[in-house]
Amino acid sequence: xxxxxxxxxxxxxxxxxxxxxxxxxxxxxxxxxxxxxxxxxxxxxxxxxxxxxxxxxxxxxxxxxxxxxxxxxxxxxxxxxxxxxxxxxxxxxxxxxxxxxxxx
Numbered sequence: 806x807x808x809x810x811x812x813x814x815x816x817x818x819x820x821x822x823x824x825x826x827x828x829x830x831x832x833x834x835x836x837x838x839x840x841x842x843x844x845x846x847x848x849x850x851x852x853x854x855x856x857x858x859x860x861x862x863x864x865x866x867x868x869x870x871x872x873x874x875x876x877x878x879x880x881x882x883x884x885x886x887x888x889x890x891x892x893x894x895x896x897x898x899x900x901x902x903x904x905x906x907x908x909x
Contacts, residue, residue: 810838811847825853836862836873846886858888861896864907876909
């Protein structure tokens with residue numbers, strides 16, 4: 806478990822992050838980072854060739870929503886990071902009396 810924000814210096818100075826990973830899982834985390842595209846690129850650099858990134862976050866319906874990610878931004882960020890086999894689904898949703906939030 807890494808409890809700091811991921812950045813180049815952390816990768817450089819943490820021996821655990823200098824190894825390559827088969828799979829990285831990020832649960833409800835990437836929708837809250839300041840620069841999604843940059844963080845996804847750093848995660849890609851931590852994977853072995855053909856490694857897998859699995860992440861799920863709240864889906865934003867529009868840019869004005871406070872938290873989450875828009876589907877188009879996820880696709881764009883993953884493409885820019887060099888991922889080629891991209892599969893985006895909506896595995897579940899949370900709802901209450903007044904609203905429903907999709908998870909992508």
